Amino acid sequence: MTSLEEIAGKIELCQKCPLYKTRNKPVPGEGPSDARVMLVGEAPGRNEDLTGRPFVGQAGKFLDQLLGLAGLSREEVFIGNVVKCRPPGNRDPLPMEIEACSPWLDMQFQVISPIVVVTLGRFSMRHFQDRFQLAQDSISKVHGRPTRIDTLVWHGWLVPMYHPAAGLYRGEVKEKIVEDWKKFGQFLSSIKTSQTKTQ
Ligand code: SF4
Numbered sequence: 193m194t195s196l197e198e199i200a201g202k203i204e205l206c207q208k209c210p211l212y213k214t215r216n217k218p219v220p221g222e223g224p225s226d227a228r229v230m231l232v233g234e235a236p237g238r239n240e241d242l243t244g245r246p247f248v249g250q251a252g253k254f255l256d257q258l259l260g261l262a263g264l265s266r267e268e269v270f271i272g273n274v275v276k277c278r279p280p281g282n283r284d285p286l287p288m289e290i291e292a293c294s295p296w297l298d299m300q301f302q303v304i305s306p307i308v309v310v311t312l313g314r315f316s317m318r319h320f321q322d323r324f325q326l327a328q329d330s331i332s333k334v335h336g337r338p339t340r341i342d343t344l345v346w347h348g349w350l351v352p353m354y355h356p357a358a359g360l361y362r363g364e365v366k367e368k369i370v371e372d373w374k375k376f377g378q379f380l381s382s383i384k385t386s387q388t389k390t391q
Contacts, residue, residue: 228306
């Protein structure tokens with residue numbers, strides 16, 4: 193099977209959509225290939241584009257705090273995005289850019305085969321709702337709520353979360369995000385316990 197490193201190498205050379213023309217560095221994502229938890233955001237921002245690393249700006253610092261609330265560290269999770277190159281001016285990614293880029297995410301997902309996918313923001317949530325033919329509920333309705341997925345290709349949990357950037361300037365959203373991640377930590381403990389029990 194292809195490795196995460198091989199996928200990252202192909203992303204470095206990718207020209208499947210026009211974003212390659214304006215990027216400084218593509219951001220394939222990072223984390224161990226045996227990660228239990230995979231986090232998927234939207235697209236790189238300015239700091240990510242300059243460094244080639246995901247979630248390294250203010251939203252990334254907040255994400256590190258949120259991971260801590262859930263009892264996780266950055267080193268043990270995989271963090272990536274639906275779109276690997278920065279849309280100019282941090283605009284929303286276009287449908288054709290998402291369509292062109294999402295096969296890379298699908299390949300990473302196949303390699304990692306995580307127990308839990310946490311989507312960060314609505315673009316990532318939509319991608320997985322489409323992939324697993326789930327209802328197109330809005331993030332304000334389903335944030336923080338784990339959904340069990342059992343298909344021929346994957347058995348796991350999908351947990352839609354607000355994008356950390358949404359909490360940076362809006363206090364009421366920040367409170368919801370913090371609460372969701374605390375509950376997520378309890379959820380992770382509960383599925384660890386149930387897995388231990390059945391082994
Ligand atoms: S955004 Fe994705 S599809 Fe477009 S050039 Fe970058 S890696 Fe390729």
